[in-house]
Amino acid sequence: MPPRKQFGQHWLRSDRALQQIIAAADLQPGDCVLEIGAGTGILTERLLPLAPVVAVEIDRDLSKALVQKFRSAENLLILEGDILSLNLEPYLAQFPFRRPNKVVANIPYYITGAILELLLGSIAHPNPTPFTSLVLLVQKEVGDRLCAKPGNRTFGALSVRVQYLATCEPICFVPAKAFYPPPKVDSVVVRLQPRSFSPTVDNPHKLETLVKLGFSSKRKMLHNNLKSLLDSAELMAILENLGINPQARAEELGVADWVALSNTSDIRLEDSSAVETLETAE
Ligand code: SAH
Numbered sequence: 492m493p494p495r496k497q498f499g500q501h502w503l504r505s506d507r508a509l510q511q512i513i514a515a516a517d518l519q520p521g522d523c524v525l526e527i528g529a530g531t532g533i534l535t536e537r538l539l540p541l542a543p544v545v546a547v548e549i550d551r552d553l554s555k556a557l558v559q560k561f562r563s564a565e566n567l568l569i570l571e572g573d574i575l576s577l578n579l580e581p582y583l584a585q586f587p588f589r590r591p592n593k594v595v596a597n598i599p600y601y602i603t604g605a606i607l608e609l610l611l612g613s614i615a616h617p618n619p620t621p622f623t624s625l626v627l628l629v630q631k632e633v634g635d636r637l638c639a640k641p642g643n644r645t646f647g648a649l650s651v652r653v654q655y656l657a658t659c660e661p662i663c664f665v666p667a668k669a670f671y672p673p674p675k676v677d678s679v680v681v682r683l684q685p686r687s688f689s690p691t692v693d694n695p696h697k698l699e700t701l702v703k704l705g706f707s708s709k710r711k712m713l714h715n716n717l718k719s720l721l722d723s724a725e726l727m728a729i730l731e732n733l734g735i736n737p738q739a740r741a742e743e744l745g746v747a748d749w750v751a752l753s754n755t756s757d758i759r760l761e762d763s764s765a766v767e768t769l770e771t772a773e
Contacts, residue, residue: 506616527599539564599627638659655750
């Protein structure tokens with residue numbers, strides 16, 4: 492079947508990458524997998540001997556072909572639909588296995604952000620029934636940001652938001668040529684393990700705002716980016732109090748630093764008109 496561009500269809504054809512994905516998923520008896528974008532079923536095929544699979548595929552022709560291809564598999568549920576709008580609940584209730592506790596997928600890259608939010612939730616609303624792990628193929632630039640350590644050039648707002656919700660580790664590099672047709676970008680396999688961050692953030696909205704403002708100009712020091720919230724000198728004193736370098740750029744603060752900054756009562760969003768401007772700009 493010719494790949495459809497509008498659905499981000501790129502068939503993975505590297506045996507090595509498939510093996511690494513399966514190894515990273517570390518499937519154990521009792522696990523159940525959610526696969527997003529099963530495509531031609533090349534990954535599904537390797538998952539099925541290890542665990543029951545719920546596979547969601549938006550493309551009607553592919554879904555039909557999957558049903559045909561796996562007609563004798565008893566531990567597979569194929570759902571045709573858009574992962575972002577499909578309500579899985581009524582289908583899962585009929586599936587004679589446990590609910591999926593792991594996600595393993597070569598996802599469509601054009602909706603990576605939305606898929607991450609669907610699976611992890613957000614800082615304000617973490618997924619109340621978190622998955623044990625997510626093993627995902629993502630565009631390399633995104634994978635680098637997800638797994639970046641503070642101090643790294645790629646550590647940004649996405650890193651803070653996702654790392655607050657999950658630990659993230661790179662598994663392996665997958666070159667564009669490992670797909671047919673090759674996408675314009677290289678890829679990486681990443682593994683995310685949702686966890687509740689401790690200490691928790693008192694005011695998620697405040698943290699989101701600080702992160703957004705803090706990273707608004709990457710070259711500036713954090714206290715400059717937050718100037719609209721608080722006088723630079725005051726902010727530098729607060730940073731110093733928290734054991735953070737007052738001259739730091741946003742990318743140098745780890746998730747714990749961001750949480751500490753957000754949890755200090757010395758910064759109050761209500762005092763600032765900058766926040767309103769930021770919100771109306773969205
Ligand atoms: N896992 C397959 C295909 C990956 S390509 C393989 O490795 O060969 C991404 C797949 O996601 C495609 O099959 C595409 O049709 C599907 N897809 C795209 N948007 C989707 C959506 N919103 N919901 C579910 N599946 C989607």
